[in-house]
Amino acid sequence: MSRVHIRSTLTAALIAALAVVTAGCAGWGGGPGGGGPDTINVLMVNNPQMIDLQRLTEANFTKQTGIHVNFTVLPENDVRDKISQEFSSQAGQYDVASLSNFEIPIYAKSKWIAPLDDYTTADTQFDQADILPPMTQSLTADDGKLYGEPFYGESSFLMYRKDVLDANGITMPASPTWSEVADIAARVDNKQPGMRGICLRGQPGWGQVFAPLTTVVNTFGGTWFEKDWTPKVDSPEFTAAVKFYVDLVRAHGENGAPQAGFTECLNNTIQGNTAMWYDATSAAGSLEADDSPVKGKMGYVAAPVDQTKSSGWLYAWSWSIQQASERKDNAWKFISWASSKQYEELVGSQVGWSSVPAGKRASTYSNQQYLQVASAFAEPTEKAISSADPRNPGVQPRPAIGIQFIDIPEFTDLGTQVSQYVSSAIAGQMSVDEALERGQRLAEDVAERYQSRQE
Known part of the structure; x- marks a missing residue:
């Protein structure tokens, strides 16, 4: 795990929250505030690729869809605690959160996050088949359903x-x-x-x-x-x-x-x-x-x-939808944009190809513009991720x-x-x-x- 991957502890709050959910009681409250039907609330880590996303969203995603995005951006330790508290409560105040392939199977088992299979089947433009298979596998829970989409990954x-x-x-x-x-x-x-x-x-x-x-x-x-x-x-x-x-x-x-x-x-x-x-x-x-x-x-x-x-190894910062969200369709539209080939091209053209959130799609490793800046390590990176089991x-x-x-x-x-x-x-x-x-x-x-x- 890299500097974006120096993992903090999933705190005692998560284990306690699991027990709370098992007992059928509510957890913690709190949240980002209001928002209409065309607004979603996203809770995410403050890594550089996420900050690029925050800056690019309004002029691109919101302009295209009319969906406004309220971001809550926190350091990694803080965001992990906040997400475990918010999602265990199932208050629905946050629609989307950045989770890793460590948390997603755990959250899925606790029914804190929603399966995405219906969306990936219906949204042919997203091209789930282009997601590197180990990434899809690591974001699939024991029930066989997919609960996350990778934003970027590594081996x-x-x-x-x-x-x-x-x-x-x-x-x-x-x-x-x-x-x-x-x-x-x-x-x-x-x-x-x-x-x-x-x-x-x-x-x-x-x-x-x-x-x-x-x-x-x-x-x-x-x-x-x-x-x-x-x-x-x-x-x-x-x-x-x-x-x-x-x-x-x-x-x-x-x-x-x-x-x-x-x-x-x-x-x-x-x-x-x-x-x-x-x-x-x-x-x-x-x-x-x-x-x-x-x-x-x-x-x-x-x-x-x-x-x-x-x-x-295999690691990915990914997106999941809170099960209690009442705006799941709009949440999926945001996720499908943020994890898309088109978003990678947007980052390449507006931020720089070295800043592309790579490590998740096969097509990234045939993109000649990306390969111009990543030729030394692109092929071994793709092979490393693809061979991870x-x-x-x-x-x-x-x-x-x-x-x-x-x-x-x-x-x-x-x-x-x-x-x-x-x-x-x-x-x-x-x-x-x-x-x-x-x-x-x-x-x-x-x-x-x-x-x-x-x-």
């Missing part, structure tokens, strides 16, 4: 300095294994002054260190939970993956690794302090920006694997959808707590075995609480 891949590897006579495989990556990291480590072999996140957080690390666990044959919710955090496979990751970053990783997240690794790569970086596909835009010192020097290949064919990311069946997360509310706290132990292991303050023994106890508690809540 993960390996980024590397082509010139550094060339200077050392090394060829990067198109689909490297983690063993090959570790070997390359050792061979290029400190070959240039101040340049380490690889940058890997070590910062605590379920959306920080465990974003890349869970993909390593998956491809090493591990899992947080088996299909029957048996916790496997201290299993041999999970342990082998974490030991590999910790050993690699300790031996050949960046300085200050226990505090390094997406931003720190991005800066290290741009500043020439690392030869390789495994992280979000969305990082490539910054690396290839006109003012980037490494523009044109980077190569991009598939996420490293061990036992699986692919291992990249959110329902089968490892070697065994899973109890819930998700690649770099387990799609239950309790995972945010579980992942964050275990990540603190892993960061301590990276810092040399505890062993991996001790970290995962503690993690196993936490996972056992989560499994028990989650299963009891389902009864």
